[in-house]
Amino acid sequence: MKDGAAAGAALAQAELLLDAIQPGAHDPQHLAYFTPERLAADAIEIHRDLGQPQAALSWNRLAEPMPAGRFTRAVGIRHAVLASSHIQAGDLDRALTTADRALGILSTVQSSRQRNARRVARMLLAVQPDTPAEEIPHDAVSLRDIQDRLGASQTIAGELRHEAVGLLRNGYTPTPAETSLDPVTAQD
Template identity: 50%
Template sequence: MNRPNRPNGLNQFPHLSRSSHLNRRPNRRILLSAASGGALAAALPLHGRLPEQPAGPSDRHRVRREEIAALHRAAAAVRQGDSRYGGGSAQAQAAGHLLDQWALPLFGRPLPPTREHELCAICAELARLAGWAALDTGRHAAARRHFDRALYWARAAEDPDAITYVLATMALHAALYSRPATALDMIQGALGPATHHASTRALAFTRLVEARAHARASDGRSAGIALASAERLLDAARPGGGPEWLDFLTHPRLAADAAEIHRDLGDSRACLAWHAQAEAMAPNAFTRSVGMRLAVVATAHLKAGDLEQSLAVGHRSVDILCQVDSRRARDYVLRLVHGLTPHRGLRAVDTFLSRVRHELNTPVA
């Protein structure tokens, strides 16, 4: 793997000079406001402050292990907030502040090589989270910029799991927004020789994204092969055998994606069968994902001709997604709304559309 120049934040981000790294204090007011006093604030020690510098003159500016640990905890809190409250939430939006105002300035201070690689990996995850939040709120150009930064830092960290995961996330972005051919090209990069040391769980996620891209391209055979490969890889993954940020990829989560894959392929029966396997996902932890899956399932019921069940599941989706700030999730509900067009005028349908309009703050034509 070709390693980029030492990532001191100056080559990739010319607006951050060395002097600004050393002199600029993190904007704690912005970050703690975004944290809303919850899990993110708790993740940062000493009431939202990174640990003080050691008193010894030789170590005065050295990056301490506690500072790296605090960033790890804060990134985990951002991931949890994004999953529960959506990319538009203050918790998810904190990723960019953490990256630019807390993580990057540390490159202006002495770093042992091992800690430097760890900090690069944290920067990759924070940039990926910032990109996902942008994607989730419909800011696609910003999402691509953040994902490019994430890939830069993952390569600088020489972390096969991070490289594979970022490339797969970039491919998922393309697949979700009508560029499945581009997504499949990116998948080939994610599965290339540079990432052959990636964990089984990271490869399972990549194959799952590949299946979603094939489904968006209406290639059922290739989608089935990729999905079966993802399932085999996940079966083989050891507990704790991958990074913590891939712990979300469980069999219920794979089943949730499989339900959407079969919805995209027009196979309502398979969609509903996979949905049954995904119901173990906890809505209080995976709020957005569960709400979106219910919108997918409601659409499948509608396509199967069961209007009553479609509306019942659609109402459950709104119950959950009214807590989530996610344009992407609202788009899933709007797909159901579009399918209900021939049934407008029925009281039950109009009641559902009214809920979408008012509780999701979503215009319904």
């Protein structure tokens, strides 16, 4: 994005619309996710992309109150974007500190897709426990078994199996916590 005027106009319009949101009154409750802090986080990225690090840093003051516990992914991404804004501003020390904070926050983020791909990887390991992980064929567990176990469509089951094989080929080893919380055996 290189059109600063259009970006500024879009941000101004977004602020007006944000002020008009009334979750529970006439707007859906899920709009409560859109807060001034959330908009400020988006503005940081916009100004970083426009090559305006000082404006990005200014918007960060408005985004700071966003709680990492509620908006973990957004706060982590904001810190990553902010780190690149510090680089643009020539402040490498702050960039490194901010990037380290982003890594700390984002390392706690897990998606259900990730968990399911690891679960399928454990299913593959369970059906061929004596085969080196990187040599287990992708069809060692049928799509039907994956569908039944995870309640997934055939397409999603195929994608998860593909991701699971990739995990195994890249050295994925289940942690004790994963195996104790989700015991998977060949007989399941």
